[in-house]
Amino acid sequence: MKFKLAYRFTFLTVLITAILLSGLSQAWAQTSKTTKISAKNTTVRDKERRSIELIIREYLLANPSVIREAIQALQLKEEKEKQQRAAESLKTLKRDIYLDPDSPSVGNAKADVPIVVFFDYNCGHCKNTLPALQGLLSQDPSLQIIYKEFPILGQTSQLASLAALAAKRQGKYSEFHNALLAASEIDTSVIKGISDSLKINYTTLQKDMSDPKLNEALNRNLRLASTLGINGTPAYIVGDQIIPGAIDSESLKRIIEAQRDNLVKAKSVGKNLGALK
Secondary structure: OHHHHHHHHHHHHHHHHHHHHHHHHHHHHHHHHHOOOOHHHHHHHHHHHHHHHHHHHHHHHHOOHHHHHHHHHHHHHHHHHHHHHHHHHHHHOHHHHHOOOOOOEEEOOOOOOOEEEEEOOOOHHHHHHOHHHHHHHHHOOOOEEEEEEOOOOOHHHHHHHHHHHHHHOOOOHHHHHHHHHHOOOOOHHHHHHHHHHOOOOHHHHHHHHOOHHHHHHHHHHHHHHHHHOOOOOOEEEEOOEEEEOOOOHHHHHHHHHHHHHHHHHHHHHHHHHHHHO
Protein backbone atom coordinates (compact mmCIF):
# COMPACT_ATOMS: atom_id res chain seq x y z
CA MET A 1 0.00 0.00 0.00
CA LYS A 2 2.89 2.37 0.89
CA PHE A 3 4.57 1.55 -2.41
CA LYS A 4 1.38 2.32 -4.36
CA LEU A 5 0.94 5.62 -2.52
CA ALA A 6 4.55 6.62 -3.15
CA TYR A 7 4.14 5.68 -6.79
CA ARG A 8 1.01 7.84 -7.07
CA PHE A 9 2.86 10.79 -5.48
CA THR A 10 5.70 10.46 -7.96
CA PHE A 11 3.31 9.95 -10.86
CA LEU A 12 1.25 13.03 -10.03
CA THR A 13 4.33 15.18 -9.50
CA VAL A 14 5.65 14.16 -12.90
CA LEU A 15 2.20 14.62 -14.42
CA ILE A 16 1.78 18.14 -13.06
CA THR A 17 5.27 19.04 -14.20
CA ALA A 18 4.61 17.56 -17.63
CA ILE A 19 1.39 19.52 -18.02
CA LEU A 20 3.03 22.80 -17.13
CA LEU A 21 6.04 22.09 -19.28
CA SER A 22 3.73 21.13 -22.10
CA GLY A 23 2.11 24.55 -21.85
CA LEU A 24 5.52 26.17 -21.90
CA SER A 25 6.56 24.14 -24.95
CA GLN A 26 3.39 25.14 -26.79
CA ALA A 27 4.05 28.78 -26.00
CA TRP A 28 7.55 28.54 -27.36
CA ALA A 29 6.32 26.65 -30.41
CA GLN A 30 3.90 29.51 -31.10
CA THR A 31 6.69 32.05 -30.70
CA SER A 32 8.96 30.10 -33.05
CA LYS A 33 6.47 30.59 -35.87
CA THR A 34 7.24 34.28 -35.97
CA THR A 35 10.70 34.44 -34.48
CA LYS A 36 13.78 32.58 -35.58
CA ILE A 37 15.16 30.67 -32.62
CA SER A 38 18.89 31.22 -32.28
CA ALA A 39 21.32 29.30 -30.12
CA LYS A 40 21.01 32.12 -27.62
CA ASN A 41 17.19 31.84 -27.56
CA THR A 42 17.46 28.09 -27.05
CA THR A 43 19.69 28.68 -24.03
CA VAL A 44 17.18 31.15 -22.64
CA ARG A 45 14.40 28.65 -23.20
CA ASP A 46 16.32 25.96 -21.29
CA LYS A 47 16.85 28.36 -18.41
CA GLU A 48 13.16 29.24 -18.38
CA ARG A 49 12.25 25.56 -18.35
CA ARG A 50 14.56 24.86 -15.40
CA SER A 51 13.15 27.87 -13.56
CA ILE A 52 9.61 26.63 -14.01
CA GLU A 53 10.61 23.15 -12.88
CA LEU A 54 12.14 24.66 -9.75
CA ILE A 55 9.02 26.72 -9.10
CA ILE A 56 6.83 23.60 -9.43
CA ARG A 57 9.10 21.64 -7.10
CA GLU A 58 9.14 24.39 -4.47
CA TYR A 59 5.36 24.82 -4.71
CA LEU A 60 4.69 21.10 -4.23
CA LEU A 61 7.11 20.92 -1.30
CA ALA A 62 5.43 23.93 0.29
CA ASN A 63 1.91 22.65 -0.47
CA PRO A 64 2.01 18.82 -0.27
CA SER A 65 -1.73 18.75 0.41
CA VAL A 66 -2.24 19.55 -3.28
CA ILE A 67 -0.77 16.16 -4.15
CA ARG A 68 -2.96 14.43 -1.56
CA GLU A 69 -6.07 16.15 -2.91
CA ALA A 70 -5.13 15.18 -6.46
CA ILE A 71 -4.60 11.56 -5.40
CA GLN A 72 -7.96 11.50 -3.61
CA ALA A 73 -9.67 12.93 -6.68
CA LEU A 74 -7.95 10.33 -8.85
CA GLN A 75 -9.00 7.52 -6.50
CA LEU A 76 -12.62 8.70 -6.51
CA LYS A 77 -12.58 8.90 -10.29
CA GLU A 78 -11.08 5.41 -10.61
CA GLU A 79 -13.59 3.96 -8.12
CA LYS A 80 -16.50 5.55 -9.97
CA GLU A 81 -15.23 4.17 -13.27
CA LYS A 82 -14.76 0.75 -11.68
CA GLN A 83 -18.35 0.77 -10.39
CA GLN A 84 -19.65 1.80 -13.81
CA ARG A 85 -17.74 -1.03 -15.51
CA ALA A 86 -19.02 -3.51 -12.92
CA ALA A 87 -22.62 -2.32 -13.41
CA GLU A 88 -22.33 -2.82 -17.16
CA SER A 89 -20.78 -6.27 -16.65
CA LEU A 90 -23.61 -7.29 -14.32
CA LYS A 91 -26.05 -6.53 -17.11
CA THR A 92 -24.17 -8.28 -19.91
CA LEU A 93 -23.08 -11.34 -17.90
CA LYS A 94 -26.38 -12.27 -16.27
CA ARG A 95 -26.40 -15.74 -17.79
CA ASP A 96 -22.88 -16.51 -16.57
CA ILE A 97 -23.64 -15.14 -13.12
CA TYR A 98 -27.04 -16.70 -12.48
CA LEU A 99 -27.54 -19.57 -14.92
CA ASP A 100 -24.25 -21.46 -15.04
CA PRO A 101 -25.29 -25.13 -14.54
CA ASP A 102 -21.92 -25.86 -12.90
CA SER A 103 -22.50 -23.29 -10.15
CA PRO A 104 -24.23 -25.07 -7.24
CA SER A 105 -27.23 -23.36 -5.69
CA VAL A 106 -29.54 -23.85 -2.75
CA GLY A 107 -32.93 -22.36 -1.96
CA ASN A 108 -35.65 -21.02 -4.21
CA ALA A 109 -34.74 -21.35 -7.89
CA LYS A 110 -37.25 -18.58 -8.68
CA ALA A 111 -35.82 -16.11 -6.21
CA ASP A 112 -36.48 -12.45 -6.97
CA VAL A 113 -33.08 -11.39 -5.60
CA PRO A 114 -30.62 -14.29 -5.56
CA ILE A 115 -27.35 -14.01 -3.65
CA VAL A 116 -24.19 -14.95 -5.56
CA VAL A 117 -21.11 -15.59 -3.44
CA PHE A 118 -17.50 -16.05 -4.59
CA PHE A 119 -15.51 -17.89 -1.92
CA ASP A 120 -12.46 -19.98 -1.10
CA TYR A 121 -12.47 -22.83 1.42
CA ASN A 122 -9.16 -21.61 2.88
CA CYS A 123 -10.51 -18.09 3.42
CA GLY A 124 -10.96 -17.35 7.13
CA HIS A 125 -13.66 -14.74 6.50
CA CYS A 126 -15.54 -17.23 4.32
CA LYS A 127 -15.43 -19.81 7.09
CA ASN A 128 -16.80 -17.25 9.55
CA THR A 129 -19.52 -15.63 7.44
CA LEU A 130 -20.78 -18.10 4.83
CA PRO A 131 -22.49 -20.48 7.32
CA ALA A 132 -24.78 -17.60 8.28
CA LEU A 133 -26.24 -17.77 4.77
CA GLN A 134 -27.92 -21.01 5.80
CA GLY A 135 -29.76 -19.05 8.48
CA LEU A 136 -31.00 -16.55 5.92
CA LEU A 137 -32.36 -19.41 3.82
CA SER A 138 -34.39 -20.74 6.73
CA GLN A 139 -35.82 -17.27 7.43
CA ASP A 140 -36.56 -16.34 3.82
CA PRO A 141 -38.20 -19.04 1.65
CA SER A 142 -37.94 -16.85 -1.45
CA LEU A 143 -34.16 -16.65 -1.20
CA GLN A 144 -31.58 -18.45 -3.36
CA ILE A 145 -27.82 -18.71 -2.89
CA ILE A 146 -25.59 -19.39 -5.88
CA TYR A 147 -22.09 -20.55 -5.01
CA LYS A 148 -19.12 -19.59 -7.18
CA GLU A 149 -16.14 -21.74 -6.29
CA PHE A 150 -13.22 -19.30 -6.43
CA PRO A 151 -10.01 -21.11 -5.37
CA ILE A 152 -7.39 -18.38 -5.22
CA LEU A 153 -5.51 -19.30 -2.03
CA GLY A 154 -3.36 -22.18 -3.17
CA GLN A 155 -3.42 -25.79 -4.32
CA THR A 156 -5.52 -27.06 -1.43
CA SER A 157 -8.18 -24.49 -2.33
CA GLN A 158 -8.24 -25.93 -5.86
CA LEU A 159 -8.39 -29.45 -4.41
CA ALA A 160 -11.31 -28.53 -2.14
CA SER A 161 -13.30 -26.86 -4.94
CA LEU A 162 -12.84 -29.84 -7.26
CA ALA A 163 -13.96 -32.17 -4.47
CA ALA A 164 -17.05 -30.07 -3.74
CA LEU A 165 -18.06 -29.95 -7.41
CA ALA A 166 -17.46 -33.69 -7.67
CA ALA A 167 -19.67 -34.23 -4.60
CA LYS A 168 -22.38 -32.23 -6.40
CA ARG A 169 -22.54 -35.02 -8.98
CA GLN A 170 -23.51 -37.38 -6.18
CA GLY A 171 -26.13 -34.98 -4.84
CA LYS A 172 -24.09 -34.01 -1.76
CA TYR A 173 -22.74 -30.56 -2.58
CA SER A 174 -24.34 -28.61 0.26
CA GLU A 175 -23.28 -31.09 2.94
CA PHE A 176 -19.76 -31.37 1.50
CA HIS A 177 -19.50 -27.59 1.18
CA ASN A 178 -20.45 -27.04 4.82
CA ALA A 179 -18.01 -29.72 6.01
CA LEU A 180 -15.14 -28.14 4.06
CA LEU A 181 -15.91 -24.72 5.54
CA ALA A 182 -15.84 -26.27 9.01
CA ALA A 183 -12.50 -28.02 8.42
CA SER A 184 -9.47 -26.41 10.09
CA GLU A 185 -7.25 -27.64 7.26
CA ILE A 186 -7.79 -29.31 3.90
CA ASP A 187 -5.92 -32.20 2.33
CA THR A 188 -6.75 -35.51 0.66
CA SER A 189 -7.25 -37.30 3.99
CA VAL A 190 -9.76 -34.66 5.11
CA ILE A 191 -11.63 -34.94 1.81
CA LYS A 192 -11.75 -38.72 2.15
CA GLY A 193 -12.96 -38.42 5.73
CA ILE A 194 -15.78 -36.07 4.71
CA SER A 195 -16.70 -38.41 1.84
CA ASP A 196 -16.90 -41.39 4.19
CA SER A 197 -18.98 -39.48 6.73
CA LEU A 198 -21.46 -38.44 4.02
CA LYS A 199 -21.50 -41.93 2.48
CA ILE A 200 -20.09 -40.62 -0.79
CA ASN A 201 -18.45 -43.07 -3.18
CA TYR A 202 -14.84 -41.91 -2.82
CA THR A 203 -13.59 -43.77 -5.90
CA THR A 204 -16.20 -42.03 -8.04
CA LEU A 205 -15.41 -38.73 -6.34
CA GLN A 206 -11.72 -39.04 -7.25
CA LYS A 207 -12.58 -39.90 -10.83
CA ASP A 208 -14.91 -36.92 -11.13
CA MET A 209 -12.32 -34.59 -9.58
CA SER A 210 -9.98 -35.36 -12.48
CA ASP A 211 -12.65 -34.53 -15.06
CA PRO A 212 -11.39 -31.53 -17.15
CA LYS A 213 -14.94 -30.15 -17.16
CA LEU A 214 -14.64 -29.31 -13.46
CA ASN A 215 -11.41 -27.42 -14.03
CA GLU A 216 -13.09 -25.51 -16.84
CA ALA A 217 -15.96 -24.62 -14.49
CA LEU A 218 -13.47 -23.18 -12.02
CA ASN A 219 -11.68 -21.29 -14.79
CA ARG A 220 -14.99 -19.76 -15.87
CA ASN A 221 -15.48 -18.48 -12.33
CA LEU A 222 -11.98 -17.00 -12.34
CA ARG A 223 -12.62 -15.23 -15.65
CA LEU A 224 -16.01 -14.00 -14.48
CA ALA A 225 -14.55 -12.63 -11.26
CA SER A 226 -11.81 -10.85 -13.20
CA THR A 227 -14.34 -9.22 -15.52
CA LEU A 228 -16.40 -8.07 -12.53
CA GLY A 229 -13.36 -6.70 -10.73
CA ILE A 230 -13.57 -9.28 -7.95
CA ASN A 231 -10.12 -10.20 -6.68
CA GLY A 232 -10.71 -11.41 -3.12
CA THR A 233 -12.97 -13.56 -0.99
CA PRO A 234 -15.66 -13.51 0.03
CA ALA A 235 -17.46 -11.34 -2.51
CA TYR A 236 -21.20 -11.11 -3.00
CA ILE A 237 -23.50 -10.06 -5.81
CA VAL A 238 -26.95 -8.94 -4.71
CA GLY A 239 -29.09 -7.40 -7.41
CA ASP A 240 -27.10 -4.61 -8.98
CA GLN A 241 -24.48 -4.49 -6.23
CA ILE A 242 -21.10 -6.17 -5.89
CA ILE A 243 -20.12 -6.37 -2.24
CA PRO A 244 -16.43 -7.12 -1.66
CA GLY A 245 -15.34 -8.59 1.65
CA ALA A 246 -17.08 -10.21 4.59
CA ILE A 247 -20.54 -9.01 5.55
CA ASP A 248 -22.79 -10.06 8.43
CA SER A 249 -26.17 -11.64 7.76
CA GLU A 250 -28.16 -8.66 9.10
CA SER A 251 -26.43 -6.22 6.74
CA LEU A 252 -26.92 -8.67 3.89
CA LYS A 253 -30.60 -8.93 4.77
CA ARG A 254 -31.01 -5.14 4.61
CA ILE A 255 -29.34 -5.05 1.19
CA ILE A 256 -31.68 -7.78 -0.07
CA GLU A 257 -34.71 -5.86 1.19
CA ALA A 258 -33.49 -2.66 -0.48
CA GLN A 259 -33.01 -4.53 -3.78
CA ARG A 260 -36.55 -5.92 -3.51
CA ASP A 261 -37.90 -2.43 -2.89
CA ASN A 262 -36.12 -1.27 -6.03
CA LEU A 263 -37.71 -4.10 -8.02
CA VAL A 264 -41.18 -3.15 -6.75
CA LYS A 265 -40.60 0.49 -7.68
CA ALA A 266 -39.32 -0.48 -11.12
CA LYS A 267 -42.39 -2.64 -11.75
CA SER A 268 -44.66 0.17 -10.60
CA VAL A 269 -42.99 2.61 -12.97
CA GLY A 270 -43.30 0.08 -15.80
CA LYS A 271 -47.02 -0.34 -15.16
CA ASN A 272 -47.59 3.41 -15.09
CA LEU A 273 -45.74 3.87 -18.37
CA GLY A 274 -47.77 1.05 -19.88
CA ALA A 275 -51.00 2.72 -18.75
CA LEU A 276 -49.94 5.99 -20.37
CA LYS A 277 -49.47 4.25 -23.69
